[in-house]
Amino acid sequence: MKVVIIGGFLGSGKTTTILTLGRLLGESGEKVAIIVNEIGEVGIDGDVIMRYGFETKELTNGCICCSLKRDMKYTIHQMREAYDPTYILIEPTGIAFPLQIKGEIARMNMDDVEFAPIVTLIDGTRFKQQMKETKNFSRRQITDAEVLCITKVDLMKPLYVPIIEASVKQMNPSAHCMALSMVTGQGLDELIERLADESVDRADVILDQDSIGASGIATHARSYVIEAPKLDEKTATRYVTDVLLHVQGKVKGLNPDFVGHVKLTLLHPDITLRASITAAADEPSIGALDAGPNDDPSMKVLIAASNVPWESLAEIADEAVSRAGENHCIRTTHALHHGHRH
Structure with a gap:
């Protein structure tokens, strides 16, 4: 069994990359399982990945490189026994240290397990802003x-x-650096070829480090029940756009240069949407997913932002959902929430 860790900062494209790699590996005859780690109690990316038919386990309310180590160990053993995958693709939270995750799995001393080279994704569109806001943490990733x-x-x-490639090569001269696009497919064949190699053991692995605290990122996740028996795509799209823009505006008021990830999924029997923004100046990205016939009408929202007070995020989320609901006649009630104070 080969373990592939796809790390990278919040909003760098990990879920899309994992889905594409899983599809391509599956088409080549491999049995693929996926572990997704979300920082809050409310899981969002797992909802998306499961709709593509992958054997998926979502670990929430912490980071698998620190507070959820035991959960990760149990999950990997359970996947091996129940599914026997040839590949396990791991998507850590965007505020995890990938090398620490590898070290924790290596500690398990499992037979017939090898590691692909550790991958870190870097969003080229906001590299400068990310390094300004989270310099030491991003350098470690x-x-x-x-x-x-x-x-x-x-x-x-x-x-x-090439300017960004030169910058990251200065920080990590031994790594292979490449350009990647999930839209055009640029770099996909090269990445799959690299994953066929084996990871090199390193002596500088630092275990038992709190990556969440080191990140400087405040997070809050909340789930809402949507009380709307019917919902068309046009109304739903406008509604989630309003939620994202309101959150973005409020977080910008706290930190005009924030980076992070504001993302949501809206689940409804009529329409399912996935939407996000990743920085103060970012435009909302919204896509439709296949609606599940058994979807209870609900929406999950995660706010993760650099250098803002944690205490403000719950109020921002509630206000955004409430005001968007008033604008589009969509009523919601709270379901679950969780945040991290940094």
Whole structure:
């Protein structure tokens, strides 16, 4: 069984990359299982991945490189016994240290387990802003990697890609650096070829470090019950857009240069949407997913932002959902919430 760790900061494209790799590996005859780690009690990415038919386990309310180590160990053993995958793809939270995750799995001393080179994704569209806001933390994620992927290059001017590559190579000269786009497919074959290699053991692994505290990221996750028996795509799209823009505006008021991830899923028998923004100046990204016939009408919201007070995020989430609901006649009630104070 091969373990593939796809790390990277919040909003760098981990879920989309994991889905694409899982599909391509499956088409080549591999049995793929996926572990998704969310920082709050409310899982969002797992909802998305499960709809693509993968054997998926979502670990929430912590980080698998620190507070959820035991949960990760149990999950891997359970997957091996029940499903016997040839590949386990791991998507850590965006405020995890990838090398620490590898070290914790290696501690389990499981037979017939090998590691692909550790991958860290770097969002090229906000690299400068991310390094300004989370310099030391992002540097650690970069130096943990054996493969560095500059993502979203289809949204960048071509001349900026080699500049960012040169910057990250200065921080980690031994890593393989490449450009990657899930839109055009650029770099996919190269990445799969790299994952066929084996990870190199390192002596500088620091275990038992609190990556969440080191990140400087405040997070809050909340789930809402939607009281709307019917919901068309146009209304739903406007509604989630209003939620995202309201959150973005309020967080910008606290930190005009924030980076992070504001993301949500809206689940409804009529329409299912996935939406996000990743920085203060980002435009909302919204996509439709296949609606599940048994979906209870609900919405999950995660706010993760740099250098803002944790205490403000719950109020921001509630206000955004309430005001968007008033604008579009959609009533909601609270279901569950969880946050991290940093």
